[in-house]
Amino acid sequence: MSHKPVDLEQATSSELIDQYTELASLAGGLAHEIRNPLSSISMNASLLEEELHQSEDPRDRRMCKRLETVRQECHHLEEILNAFLQFVRLGELNPQPTDITDAIEKFIEFYRPRAEQQQIDISPHLSPNLPLVNLDRSLFRQVLLNLAINAEQAMPDGGLLELQTYNRNDKVVLEFIDTGVGMNEEVQEKMFQAFFSCKAEGSGLGLPTVRKVVLAHGGTIQCESEPGKGTRFIITLPALGD
Incomplete structure (x- = not known):
């Protein structure tokens, strides 16, 4: 289904809501599909990091640092995902x-x-x-x-x-x-x-x-x-x- 573009500088509240409703619905589904594997990656990286944390083996120490980086990047992606959902889910105003x-x-x-x-x-x-x-x-x-x-x-x-x-x-x-x-x-x-x-x-x-x-x-x-x-x-x- 095609949608008529909205001139944002002249858009009314109702037009903005109509423009973003479908996008918000798609974003919610996409967020769910991304968040589940992202959480799994972060959890497994954390578990592996715990197993390697006590090791004195230089190779294990290097792996531990890399897993920490993976967890940090997962957290960053989660923040971006949340910001995106906030952006597209304007919803109905309650003025x-x-x-x-x-x-x-x-x-x-x-x-x-x-x-x-x-x-x-x-x-x-x-x-x-x-x-x-x-x-x-x-x-x-x-x-x-x-x-x-x-x-x-x-x-x-x-x-x-x-x-x-x-x-x-x-x-x-x-x-x-x-x-x-x-x-x-x-x-x-x-x-x-x-x-x-x-x-x-x-x-x-x-x-x-x-x-x-x-x-x-x-x-x-x-x-x-x-x-x-x-x-x-x-x-x-x-x-x-x-």
């Missing part, structure tokens, strides 16, 4: 009239201990009395977390993470700003493509998931970045009328 300031403040409270471990200072500048927005709070929290993780990776030695909100032309705007390494134009052109990543351990699905969730809410997302000068993500969401 509720939401005070975005409250949602952001609760996220900051949750995220601050991790930020402190990474030597990242969080500086919120949240405008009071913003109009409500229609948000699926769970998915919006995932947007904030994915952007925070992206900022973390751009600031390996710590830095400043700034969150700003304001009202503009009947839109609620969130700016997510880091003082990290920044991105060149080539990376910016590809960063919302599924599985594109500049990081060895990245799944390449964090920012595509962010974009997909924002679009599903009828919003837009833009990025401003320059190498050595940090990155600014600008998210706009339609405000609810009176």
Whole structure:
């Protein structure tokens, strides 16, 4: 069965759900088929590693290290698989009239201990009395977390993470700003493509998931970045009328 392509920049929540329903179903079946043998490989590698761990034979020690590598790669594949399932399983939105300031403040409270471990200072500048927005709070929290993780990776030695909100032309705007390494134009052109990543351990699905969730809410997302000068993500969401 053929499907009419959807222009993601103009897509409504309903169109996005229709576009990804079949993909989500296929992904679930594929994940099941992959996860079972992957778990078996990881379990057997672990058992073999336990048998060889006490051996003093140099050959056994080399095999033990290689089995450890196999287990690590299995774990990495499991993480990619989980990220992919999260990406394709948007599901039906459950939007509720939401005070975005409250949602952001609760996220900051949750995220601050991790930020402190990474030597990242969080500086919120949240405008009071913003109009409500229609948000699926769970998915919006995932947007904030994915952007925070992206900022973390751009600031390996710590830095400043700034969150700003304001009202503009009947839109609620969130700016997510880091003082990290920044991105060149080539990376910016590809960063919302599924599985594109500049990081060895990245799944390449964090920012595509962010974009997909924002679009599903009828919003837009833009990025401003320059190498050595940090990155600014600008998210706009339609405000609810009176």
